[in-house]
Amino acid sequence: MPVSPRPVRDGVGATRLRVPLTGPWETIADYVLERFGHVDRQVLHDRIDRGDIVDASGAAVQRNTPLGATEFIWYHREPPAVERTVPFDEEILHLDDDLVVIDKPHFLPTTPGGRFLNHTALVRLRRRLDNPDLVPIHRLDRATAGVLMFSARPATRGAYQSMFERREVQKLYEAVSAAPPDGLPTFPLVHRSHIQRFRDNLCVQTRPDLPPNAETLIELISTGTSVGGHAGLEVVHTRLRPHTGRMHQLRVHLAQLGLGILGDRYYPELLPETPEDDPERPLQLLAKALRFTDPLSGRPRLFTSRRRLADAPPRG
16 A cells, blocks of 8 residues: 555544546546535645645645646545534553554544544544554444554554454454344354445445355344333344454344344434434444454454443343
8 A cells, every 4th residue: 555645644644545547637636626526626726735735755736737647646634614523432441562452432433534533533542642653453333332453553563454354353243133023033143145335335235146255153142121222122132253344244134134233324224314423322233352363472362342232131
């Protein structure tokens, strides 16, 4: 991956954009204006004139820089005019020279995107620890809480990233679903399907006509009555062990079994976006633990979330 020519600024790294080398646009600026239709022409030109947009060498892109002059440009995102706050704090579970592990709350994005910049786990941690080299080794959806791991320095980052690529990290999740009226499936069970992601689509699609590319082992923890945001509802508390890591895999697999996760606004049905998050009814999905053999020391490592899903049946 190309190295950013721009330093991290107040915890925020530069965004990299691939620019086509050929096309109907005369200049890079013309392409950017069409790619991001909401961007005002004068605002973009002002940023270009200030030298805010650069190529791989760090040289400023000009208004008349022709298409094809560079394949990538870098720029710092402008803070949203109004950024939705996330009034929940991340907890640091582990900190050393190479790794930072946190217990992420619901509603906090892992990295900047869309309407979120300052209220993201990455930017918060970079500022909190004064470490611009922090980078997430994996990601959790904004709606999902739990264990999230960051690389603290570039020298050892590849060793930890490779663990995930080779599927050497054991991931454990928990979820709470409404009890289906037709009864529960027989647990434990392994669910497989083909999940396909399409660019700019909020939801993934499943393809029964293609061989499975996603696999999850699902185990029953308990059943009972919720005392959380869905108080009085009969619920099912499950443990999930994904073998693969497809986008929204756990949410899709439970929805396919008639066990759509409580608080899920994507599956089994995409619901309209709400202007505010409901702190009383977060998505009942928790990244409970990560287990692996440390590639540097060879020692076993286990990081476990201290959070509990509010709608899980009370423990006996």
